[in-house]
Amino acid sequence: MIKIAILGYGTIGSGVVEVLHTNRDSIAKRAGDGIEVKYILDLRDFPGDPMEDKVVHDYEIIANDPEIQVVVEAMGGVEPAYTFVKRALLSGKNVTTSNKALVAKHGAELIAIARKQSVNFLFEASVGGGIPIIRPLNSSLTADEIEEITGILNGTTNYMLTKMTFEGLEFDNVLKDAQSRGYAEADPTADIEGYDACRKIAILTSLVCGQQVDFEEIPTEGITNISATDMKYAKAMDRVIKLLATSKKTEDGYYAMVAPFMLSQQHPLYSVNDVFNAIFVHGNVLGDAMFYGSGAGKLPTASAVVADIVDIAKHLHKNILISWSSGKMNLVDCKKAKSQFFVRTSEKCEKITEVFGEVEYVEAPGVTGEIGFLTETMTEEAFEQKAGSLGSILQRIRVV
């Protein structure tokens, strides 16, 4: 019997308990041993809960119990998660976490400690919820140079953009709707400003390039300035607007970015709607691949955490190699990145032609008093310079 401790009895922690209970027999078969929850660390008590007697309030109890082989970190946030996880690894315990903030900030260090201790630090649930992506990147796409990884990595904003696309609503209304459904938090900043997606693409890019990518260096735009008018233009072009987190390998190195994009129907992420997530990968020999599924939610996320526990059980005292060193990867300045841009302006056609040359005008039913157009493909730098010359820019969205 493999004894585990769960840190945090919130949505994910309780989901892990539920998954371990629901699929007990098949999980034991695949892990080669039964999995038993010995402790749950939480500040609260849970009177009446079937796990009531497992709850402890002091991490020392877990840290000092040599029977505990796996620590499941499901608290969220960098501290005290970091301190607890590091201590667990240093004392020879395996760790799985769903905590993107922790992994983005300290992943390289924790992976190195796990390797030194011949244990494992796994984090499948930290990106894409239930979608297998970390393990496929680490153990399936090993024949390839990954040249692009682009994801819809935040379910909250994807739900909101889907709702805006199909129902013509304004941003503020769909935010309220998402909050009332529990998809968005009371303080929705991390989702709608793209910070959540930013940490996730930092993790994926680190895995792809094998070095530490600092999320603070990734240019990040959220969806707060996307309007019902933008959606009308998108629809007129048979496009949808999605918040993409993307990184690409160029001759000069990797660049990464989080921003809203207009996607054509041919794009593999075009039809990823509602709270679903998907990750598109382009490998130099594999070509295009995509992984799709539930990017959040109690049971899907817990499914990924428990899959980590099974993998740990199959690799006790044997470190699974993860190529993510603490050497820092300096990202290429995004100013060199090229895109086509969709622009809305109150300037006249003559001025647009003067600045941008020949452009493709877009008309959206019911939109008046402004002009929408598509530029040619150009660098961010060139666009910014032209946009400055144009004067009034009501909106600009990258097109892919």
Next chain:
Amino acid sequence: MIKIAILGYGTIGSGVVEVLHTNRDSIAKRAGDGIEVKYILDLRDFPGDPMEDKVVHDYEIIANDPEIQVVVEAMGGVEPAYTFVKRALLSGKNVTTSNKALVAKHGAELIAIARKQSVNFLFEASVGGGIPIIRPLNSSLTADEIEEITGILNGTTNYMLTKMTFEGLEFDNVLKDAQSRGYAEADPTADIEGYDACRKIAILTSLVCGQQVDFEEIPTEGITNISATDMKYAKAMDRVIKLLATSKKTEDGYYAMVAPFMLSQQHPLYSVNDVFNAIFVHGNVLGDAMFYGSGAGKLPTASAVVADIVDIAKHLHKNILISWSSGKMNLVDCKKAKSQFFVRTSEKCEKITEVFGEVEYVEAPGVTGEIGFLTETMTEEAFEQKAGSLGSILQRIRVV
């Protein structure tokens, strides 16, 4: 240096050589050691080929060379592949294969031999080409009971159906086009009759249920009777026709089937076009997930084979557990499976109502002299009985 032998220097064998060459450094880093092709077994000579001096015509040379740690089987067909692979495993060599016929027929036995010998028999490329699906099923979706696995597993037929959907062509014309592009073979039977997809869903179902599923027992329909008229009806319903290979877990056990289906826009496989493949998975805790990519082709398939070689290199002398025993899984009779059916008939409405009760009629622009309708959801058995009573049935396609 890990020395390997490749059996068969055709499309996939030469693709493996190319991938190992193109990504030599990153593959060596991930494998923890360099990979060197020592032999290529083929009946032919390849004068002028850079690998010319590696080519041997006698398998004995490979079988008797203790330096060879990995045998890459890329010959296709059951024999002599089976004999060669079995012998390699019995002599303690690892094997990776892209050969669905071999895996579907002898997978359980070869997996058992590998386990006994503490080596590995891996077959990622046998289903879905470059799409990681075997390894994710085996090592990522381990927390779940997989309740459904449904795939577009044959690129040739998907190309043909896509062409029929968008260009309104008849089956015979698109078959000729597929043959001229090298997507379909001179004898296209295995693809268009669904036999290829059948072997692949047998492999996936065996992995999901952990027992041997005999492909001969899977009811299999191809796409040879799909016509431009069917496509007109599908379009009128905003649906597309896809060849699906599907297996589902029911209370009575697993059933599996290969047949054309009409998919709604909400179906995750709706927009999988051209030669792409995709596999949809529903887990009892994960919910819906999908894996998409190149289902065939030289480099994508070779990418999956080389990923197997890397996995083997990381697990030398250590068997990776694959749950697929030789115990036979008796499939549930598909007669109990339930579907909605789309039907075309030359009978009158009165007769249709008499037999099927209330149905939903479908009109397709330009189609006259017949009636199209959608039945309620019913078992295959019930449908067959009613269809017998109706009399003339021009077509029936399951709807999902």
